[in-house]
Amino acid sequence: MLESHIRAERGKKEILLMTHIVLGYPSFEEGFQIIEAMVEAGVDLMELQIPFSEPIADGPVILRANQAALANGATVEKCVDFAQRVARTFDIPFLFMSYYNILFQYGLDRFAAFMARAGLKGAIVPDLPPEEGEDYLRIMADHRLAPVFIFSPSTPDTRLRSIAACSKGFVYCVARKGVTGSDTRFTGELESYIERCRRATHLPLALGFGVKDKRDVDFLRSKVDIAVIGTQTIRLVDKEGVGGRRMRRWRLGLI
Amino acid sequence: MLESHIRAERGKKEILLMTHIVLGYPSFEEGFQIIEAMVEAGVDLMELQIPFSEPIADGPVILRANQAALANGATVEKCVDFAQRVARTFDIPFLFMSYYNILFQYGLDRFAAFMARAGLKGAIVPDLPPEEGEDYLRIMADHRLAPVFIFSPSTPDTRLRSIAACSKGFVYCVARKGVTGSDTRFTGELESYIERCRRATHLPLALGFGVKDKRDVDFLRSKVDIAVIGTQTIRLVDKEGVGGRRMRRWRLGLI
Amino acid sequence: MINRGYYEGFGGAYIPEILVATFDELVDAFQKAKNDPHFWQEYTSLMSSFSCRPTPVTFAENLTRMFKGPRIYIKREDLNHTGAHKANNVMGQGLLVKRMGKKRVIAETGAGQHGVATATMAARFGFECTIYMGEVDLERQRPNVFWMERLGARVVPVLDGTRILKDAINEAFRDWVTHMDTTHYVLGTACGPHPFPEMVSYFQSIIGKEARKQIMDLDGRLPSRVYACVGGGSNALGIFSGFMDDPVALVGVEAGGKGLDSGEHASRLCSNDARIGVAQGYKTYFLQNSDGQMKKTHSIAAGLDYVGVSPILSHLKEAGRVRFEAASDEEVLNALSLTMQKEGLIPALESAHAFVQAFKEAPTLSSEDSILINQSGRGDKDIFTIADAFTDPKWREFIKKKAEGYHA
Amino acid sequence: MINRGYYEGFGGAYIPEILVATFDELVDAFQKAKNDPHFWQEYTSLMSSFSCRPTPVTFAENLTRMFKGPRIYIKREDLNHTGAHKANNVMGQGLLVKRMGKKRVIAETGAGQHGVATATMAARFGFECTIYMGEVDLERQRPNVFWMERLGARVVPVLDGTRILKDAINEAFRDWVTHMDTTHYVLGTACGPHPFPEMVSYFQSIIGKEARKQIMDLDGRLPSRVYACVGGGSNALGIFSGFMDDPVALVGVEAGGKGLDSGEHASRLCSNDARIGVAQGYKTYFLQNSDGQMKKTHSIAAGLDYVGVSPILSHLKEAGRVRFEAASDEEVLNALSLTMQKEGLIPALESAHAFVQAFKEAPTLSSEDSILINQSGRGDKDIFTIADAFTDPKWREFIKKKAEGYHA
Numbered sequence A, B: 001m002l003e004s005h006i007r008a009e010r011g012k013k014e015i016l017l018m019t020h021i022v023l024g025y026p027s028f029e030e031g032f033q034i035i036e037a038m039v040e041a042g043v044d045l046m047e048l049q050i051p052f053s054e055p056i057a058d059g060p061v062i063l064r065a066n067q068a069a070l071a072n073g074a075t076v077e078k079c080v081d082f083a084q085r086v087a088r089t090f091d092i093p094f095l096f097m098s099y100y101n102i103l104f105q106y107g108l109d110r111f112a113a114f115m116a117r118a119g120l121k122g123a124i125v126p127d128l129p130p131e132e133g134e135d136y137l138r139i140m141a142d143h144r145l146a147p148v149f150i151f152s153p154s155t156p157d158t159r160l161r162s163i164a165a166c167s168k169g170f171v172y173c174v175a176r177k178g179v180t181g182s183d184t185r186f187t188g189e190l191e192s193y194i195e196r197c198r199r200a201t202h203l204p205l206a207l208g209f210g211v212k213d214k215r216d217v218d219f220l221r222s223k224v225d226i227a228v229i230g231t232q233t234i235r236l237v238d239k240e241g242v243g244g245r246r247m248r249r250w251r252l253g254l255i
Numbered sequence C, D: 001m002i003n004r005g006y007y008e009g010f011g012g013a014y015i016p017e018i019l020v021a022t023f024d025e026l027v028d029a030f031q032k033a034k035n036d037p038h039f040w041q042e043y044t045s046l047m048s049s050f051s052c053r054p055t056p057v058t059f060a061e062n063l064t065r066m067f068k069g070p071r072i073y074i075k076r077e078d079l080n081h082t083g084a085h086k087a088n089n090v091m092g093q094g095l096l097v098k099r100m101g102k103k104r105v106i107a108e109t110g111a112g113q114h115g116v117a118t119a120t121m122a123a124r125f126g127f128e129c130t131i132y133m134g135e136v137d138l139e140r141q142r143p144n145v146f147w148m149e150r151l152g153a154r155v156v157p158v159l160d161g162t163r164i165l166k167d168a169i170n171e172a173f174r175d176w177v178t179h180m181d182t183t184h185y186v187l188g189t190a191c192g193p194h195p196f197p198e199m200v201s202y203f204q205s206i207i208g209k210e211a212r213k214q215i216m217d218l219d220g221r222l223p224s225r226v227y228a229c230v231g232g233g234s235n236a237l238g239i240f241s242g243f244m245d246d247p248v249a250l251v252g253v254e255a256g257g258k259g260l261d262s263g264e265h266a267s268r269l270c271s272n273d274a275r276i277g278v279a280q281g282y283k284t285y286f287l288q289n290s291d292g293q294m295k296k297t298h299s300i301a302a303g304l305d306y307v308g309v310s311p312i313l314s315h316l317k318e319a320g321r322v323r324f325e326a327a328s329d330e331e332v333l334n335a336l337s338l339t340m341q342k343e344g345l346i347p348a349l350e351s352a353h354a355f356v357q358a359f360k361e362a363p364t365l366s367s368e369d370s371i372l373i374n375q376s377g378r379g380d381k382d383i384f385t386i387a388d389a390f391t392d393p394k395w396r397e398f399i400k401k402k403a404e405g406y407h408a
């Protein structure tokens, strides 16, 4: 199970790293090399985003990666095939990240069955609040997959608890208002938000949105379980290219 | 007096000819030559139009002559000086033709006094119906000048009579609807209109608007006293130039 | 002539004899309509079902707060069908044309507003329609020409004279003297020979009738001052008529163009460049030289650059009942910007003249007062002029790109 | 979440967690307003003083005569301030924003109509205003951009995605998740997450309320059929709402573009190219491929080429309460020409879709019947599109000359 895996890893490391890539960006082949490099560099979990034409909750960098992937011909079929290959090749937990329509059109049941078969551990669906996720929750449970839900700074305490009650594996804490890739200030305010999240659940906490360097990760160490490097992953790919030196030194630079 | 002069001339000729020129068109000098040629050719009366920027009752040919004259710098001052020179040089009756604003701005009294002094016989003001002409009528009378008013085919009989009562010298019968220079059909309808005019007044009748050639003049012979060649005069000037042969043969061609 | 319509020496009917009978017929039809108790009702019901009368009076809360003076109210003629008060006049004349049994209408237009309104009326009533438009205006106001043609009107460019509004009027008269049996000439403002000034004002008086009632309802009392722009004078007379017998100051605002001293303006009632004269069939103040030839005029607002002005306004000026002021092109753009940003209203450039003067005077009035501005039309038809006036670079790029597309 | 707003399976609120609290606040404010007996009154009084509600219903006498069928009535939303029914929605939301104490509004716009309406509302209420507009639309709709900017709004070009309306919606959401404390997102149609479909329809229901009363007064009975164009669905829901419980056929007309078989259209409810899905925060019929990626759409009317449609309409379609049809670009131009020439009305290209279907059906109805068409907006804003559609050579010359002037 995802949660126990995370707890086990956290026993060994002060903080885990989860990175984010968009499937089919820059291409499937390069994506495979990036994953390989990251796994080698010691990344702990990865989000594989199936691109969607309307990525409403993503910031400009990931948005453009979505578009580019689609323009390059990334279909959902290709994405899931690729994900299966990846999950069977590398020994870290992979999660799908996508918008609800992708799952809905694929068929929730078919989607979950596939994930289970392919060895993916769970999914993050940013436009699916638990209230809209009745079918999704049931089906994910049927296939023993982790539906990862989201906390946000604007979520009141009672709601944090009810979201946590639906979430499996861990909870994804959005660091702040805004979309991914904008600046997050790692300050006391963030700290007290994380404390609120902690009080709401016993599940591991991942924190994302704007985590970009060692200082940010240092700030989060011992506050959350997983630091999520989303936009910054894509930026790195854009800047260093797939085979770049920094890509391979990834984890070292952050931890 | 204008009326008696016309009657006397009519004793000698079956029909008189009145032509129309726009002062300052094509230029004052050429205008003088035109008048000279016409008088030589035996024209009986002439209308000298002081150009106005808004010649609402004139058709395109005369309208453009008005504009051209103004564009060439024809002022009212120049026009009246010129008219004085003409009236003193040639021994036929000259009338001013212009719109009311020209007289009004010059000063009605000053205008009439000038005409009398210069030897002009009367005026045709197409936008001044008798109702609006109280001052004008008084002042013209004071200076023994002929205010020539206009009959139109749409004028009812009673009104013909009241217009005639204000007119001196002759009455100008507009041949038809429309503006000068368009086609008039010289038919029975026109004939019965002329008969209506005849019944309304003992004054001599001039008929204008669309009289252009010998056939038209022949039609009018013995029906009216004066045939008015307005637009056709300007067209001739435009076509033949000032010194043209036809210009000098003018009257011969028409009678 | 049945009647010549004088206002203490201004007005009259200086018309070619051939038109006298037509004018008599029109005067007669108009008088009968006026005396018919159903006619006004027919008119207002047409205006309420085809246009959207009564047009509202809007309280300009933000401008009021800004000037710290009187409560500012705006009469919204911009909400009329076709976008200006011109609709009132044309629809009224349309009813008369129907009564007279004529089948064709002609009109002059300068800004194009009156042309669009007339073409609209003609479509609605099923009349044939010809619009005369000076070539210069036609080039400037192509969007309006486009709509006139689409509405089924024939638009005839006037190539003579100065090729602007006054020349279009002359040309319309020339058409009329040829076709008066079938045709009515729908003059666009309270100018021209009698009965036009009276008739157009009569139809436009719907503005003042409504406005007086509306402001009494809204504000509980009469406004201290009423402002309207003055081209020919029809919207001004329309709104003023509602307050003529009240202790209300009436202010007409003319086109000050580049300044009253510059010679480039269209101010007939508050500049020294105008004098009383007779043209286009009536006696009033005209911008003319000492010979009586009409002068060139200028205004940023195409609908205000006319050489004459309603004889009724000339009379009201001399009688001291209406005060006249001028607003310069530049002031107009500033007032327009302010009104857009503060109130979300886009007055026509013409109407913005009235706003200029109201804004000048507002700070001098007390918060006990209220004032009323007539927004005679909407400005979005003026986009080419306004975009040019503000020299908007993105607009220019857009037009250039469009043109490139057309060249291809 | 307080409430998710479902219409038999359509609708919902598929929103990022960060916005849940904001939506809860909005739902709450909207419910309170709806339950406040003064609120609707405040709303209608604002609409009657700032816009010109009630907008009239016009009897189209000439079209009626021509089709020899039912009496044809037209609801005149074109007479609203800013020229379309969009004003109803924005002014209503403006009142809510005031109640919520927010100081900034954002909006998406495609055709530009909703952007102009929102910028106008913001000016009026004194809100800061940002409008998101796909770059493609921004290039096409420069005139509207010009007015938005002049009204004081910031217009942000959206360079991502297909750079049209749906991308502008995404971008507006991205702004909102950053600034929800100070900002309200004024969605322009009856789409998006709950409460937008309900809220927008609520404000637009003013159309139907008025229209039902007006047509009963005018015609003494209910119309047989009511026609409205369908982009997002707000004007259609607005007018339909007045007749929902009556024995009246309701007909929504979508953009048939170059034909339903061509793939170049925007028909979600009467083509086979659409399927139920979830995007932009709600569940409805979307034009999407089998993966769930949104398709390109096409319509001559910029306001109709949206990939989704109101969940309320999807429900009403499935329930059989509303019938949906499509009108092609070409049919739209013909209906537009006819309406201009016969009635002197200039419907927006969007609205002209409703006219197409009404004209198709009129000859099949009896003279005992009457029908009602919603003229959602006026067409004079569409001059660039309409002039191009009719390939008017004089317009092209005009634009070329303008451009030359700018090059100089």
Ligand SMILES: Cc1ncc(COP(=O)(O)O)c(C=O)c1O
Binding pocket: C084, C085, C086, C111, C112, C113, C114, C188, C189, C190, C229, C230, C231, C232, C233, C234, C235, C236, C302, C303, C304, C348, C350, C351, C376, C377, C378
């Ligand atoms: C919006 C608007 N206001 C005012 C005028 C000026 O005309 P009047 O003075 O007759 O109201 C015009 C003329 O075109 C106009 O379009």
Ligand SMILES: Cc1ncc(COP(=O)(O)O)c(C=O)c1O
Binding pocket: D084, D085, D086, D111, D112, D113, D114, D188, D189, D190, D229, D230, D231, D232, D233, D234, D235, D236, D302, D303, D304, D348, D350, D351, D376, D377, D378
């Ligand atoms: C005039 C007009 N009608 C209709 C629409 C379509 O929107 P809806 O379906 O929400 O009424 C638009 C959208 O811009 C519009 O401008």
